[in-house]
Amino acid sequence: MGLAKTGKKSDSHDRYRIATLGSHSALQILYGAKQEGFSTIAICEKGRERPYQSYKVADKIIMVDRFSETKKLQQQLLKENAILIPHGTFFEAFEMEEFEKLKVPYFGNKGILKWEADRLLQREWLKKAGLTLPKIYKKPEEIDGPVIIKFYGARGGKGFFLARSAEEFYRKIKQREARSYIIQEYIIGAPIYIHYFYSPLTNELEVMSFDKRYESNVDSIGRIAAKDQLDLGLETSYNITGNVPVVVRESLLPEIFRMGEAVVKASRTLNGNGKGIYGPFSLETVITPDLKFFVFEISARIVAGTNLYTEGSPYTALKYGEPMSTGRRVAREIKNAIKQNKLKTILN
Numbered sequence: 001m002g003l004a005k006t007g008k009k010s011d012s013h014d015r016y017r018i019a020t021l022g023s024h025s026a027l028q029i030l031y032g033a034k035q036e037g038f039s040t041i042a043i044c045e046k047g048r049e050r051p052y053q054s055y056k057v058a059d060k061i062i063m064v065d066r067f068s069e070t071k072k073l074q075q076q077l078l079k080e081n082a083i084l085i086p087h088g089t090f091f092e093a094f095e096m097e098e099f100e101k102l103k104v105p106y107f108g109n110k111g112i113l114k115w116e117a118d119r120l121l122q123r124e125w126l127k128k129a130g131l132t133l134p135k136i137y138k139k140p141e142e143i144d145g146p147v148i149i150k151f152y153g154a155r156g157g158k159g160f161f162l163a164r165s166a167e168e169f170y171r172k173i174k175q176r177e178a179r180s181y182i183i184q185e186y187i188i189g190a191p192i193y194i195h196y197f198y199s200p201l202t203n204e205l206e207v208m209s210f211d212k213r214y215e216s217n218v219d220s221i222g223r224i225a226a227k228d229q230l231d232l233g234l235e236t237s238y239n240i241t242g243n244v245p246v247v248v249r250e251s252l253l254p255e256i257f258r259m260g261e262a263v264v265k266a267s268r269t270l271n272g273n274g275k276g277i278y279g280p281f282s283l284e285t286v287i288t289p290d291l292k293f294f295v296f297e298i299s300a301r302i303v304a305g306t307n308l309y310t311e312g313s314p315y316t317a318l319k320y321g322e323p324m325s326t327g328r329r330v331a332r333e334i335k336n337a338i339k340q341n342k343l344k345t346i347l348n
């Protein structure tokens with residue numbers, strides 16, 4: 001890609017195309033890119049293209065049988081001057097090494113990916129940032145309160161279960177297929193997902209919005225009387241089906257900013273080159289009745305909960321005074337980097 005050099009005539013964003021896989025948060029990303037004046041490409045799996053045609057967010061749709069074939073499109077994407085915007089589906093479609101080798105310019109720091117992909121490395125990062133994490137139990141015999149058992153690589157929290165003693169753990173795990181798991185303290189409180197954006201151009205952390213999840217079946221069990229829940233022998237699962245908007249109690253905002261800034265600062269110590277996380281990321285938290293945040297996961301990329309705010313959130317309204325989704329914010333960052341001849345700072 002011909003990045004403009006300092007001193008030469010300024011580069012222009014209309015030479016570039018914003019591209020992503022047609023899934024997850026692609027509608028928002030592509031719509032936001034168009035709002036910023038970019039032309040856009042959706043890479044769609046056969047049979048899943050309908051929304052991208054209907055909502056007209058893509059100037060071009062490239063069809064593939066499987067998302068993993070995107071690597072065969074590299075020459076074409078390079079010729080089109082495409083910039084890839086990653087989201088959750090990328091990490092299901094590609095092996096990490098495959099992904100790291102993609103030559104098409106990518107918005108974000110690839111060096112951070114392995115720190116997100118591994119739950120133990122994630123914990124190390126979040127601890128470095130000084131955040132409060134739910135306790136991890138090394139063996140079932142240590143269980144001394146409510147715990148959640150999470151399977152590695154479980155998509156959408158499928159099969160996760162609760163227990164409060166070693167005996168209950170062994171009884172329940174027997175009914176499941178053998179897989180690696182972690183035993184984590186279950187925090188009783190209000191789950192809140194925080195959507196951040198960090199700009200390496202302005203060095204500012206922005207709080208974009210919040211959501212909570214709508215999960216099956218856990219979010220519908222409360223519709224059944226407790227007695228019926230027991231009679232039916234229900235098992236909870238946490239399979240994500242959608243997202244619900246949230247605004248937080250305003251006095252929680254200072255802590256929310258502090259946590260985000262601590263995560264960015266800690267990320268600079270992770271991978272040698274001092275270049276930490278930037279762009280969108282999310283902390284998955286539970287707030288306890290005494291208003292303490294427990295952080296149980298980080299997503300180092302745009303999360304689907306931001307799809308609630310294609311025309312901006314109550315918070316971006318305050319900051320921007322114009323519709324500003326997280327997808328649009330990404331496109332704005334790329335546009336600003338092009339204007340300042342700093343595209344290399346934000347692409348990998």
Ligand code: AMP
Binds near residue numbers: 156185
């Ligand atoms: P995850 O796949 O880690 O995002 O978790 C799936 C679901 O379990 C979400 O609804 C979370 O709110 C819930 N969850 C995960 N970990 C905990 C925890 N330690 N305490 C309470 N709820 C949790």
